[in-house]
Amino acid sequence: MGSSDPATPAFLQLAAHPLRWRLLAELGQGDLRVRELMERVGEPQNLVSYHLRQLRRGGLVSAGRSSFDGRDSYYHLDLERCASALTGVGTALHPALAREPVFGGYRAPVLFTCTGNSARSLIAESLLRHRTGGRVEVTSAGSHPKRAVSGNAVRVLRERYGVDVAGRRPQHLNTVQDRSFGYVISLCDKVREAQPAFPGDPELVHWSIPEPTGYPAFVRTAAEIDTRIRHLLPVLDTREDSS
Structure with missing residues (x-):
């Protein structure tokens, strides 16, 4: 079709790994500590920490010291950057896939x-x-x-x-x-x-x-x-x- 093969977007390269995707999904629900992520994904600390480093290098995840226990850290998913990256992925595939969601009713309270x-x-x-x-x-x-x-x-x-x-x-x-x-x-x-x-x-x-x-x-x-x-x-x- 085209004169050259399109490069796979960086977000897909980073997020396509099954464990990294699970970590992103868990952090999408809220900020968590390493031990909590270990419990949720059922993997050892060294493996979880390794993939968290990859996600941090890619700018999708950040970490900050806990104000309750300064020896601990909370990991946070940068939803704004993920949203921008996903929009870019959709646009790379087809321009019509870049669209803004519209919301109606809400669960409460x-x-x-x-x-x-x-x-x-x-x-x-x-x-x-x-x-x-x-x-x-x-x-x-x-x-x-x-x-x-x-x-x-x-x-x-x-x-x-x-x-x-x-x-x-x-x-x-x-x-x-x-x-x-x-x-x-x-x-x-x-x-x-x-x-x-x-x-x-x-x-x-x-x-x-x-x-x-x-x-x-x-x-x-x-x-x-x-x-x-x-x-x-x-x-x-x-x-x-x-x-």
Whole structure:
């Protein structure tokens, strides 16, 4: 057909290995530690660590130290880069395969947790509500709630996303622990180890996001959370349930 054979896209070369694909799929559900990945894929540490290094070199996976145990690390899948790579793969095969998804209904409710409920979890709650136009029931809480919402959280939501959370008060996990949630998403490593069990067997997801300090850090943190929120939407989409 063509004058030369097309090169296999780099993403396919990297992700085509069965174990690397399984690691990507597990990390697609949330941030995990090496021992958790070992349990999920049923492979020894040396093999899991080797393929994680390959994925990190390819820019698909990153690692960050746990704020709960500094000797440990959480691995994170860069969904934005994966989405871009997959779009490139589709375009390389046929231009019509590059298209944007459209979402409709959402599973509810969702709970976001962090330690103080003054920044990360509140930002996540606000952005999910904003991105879905209020069509998802969402709340947030903290294991050790602070007395007031961070001024930088109020500022970044107002200036960057047009969301007003002035007057909000952090709330304790105890106030929501008897409620049923479809998803409970922790945003800090400490609260993941301390949050209570919730009724209804919710899906537990972890996003390992360091606590921001200073407004520039809040801008970066809000952007990262917003990216994760946008990639969470198809997971929450309910239209597939009605088919």
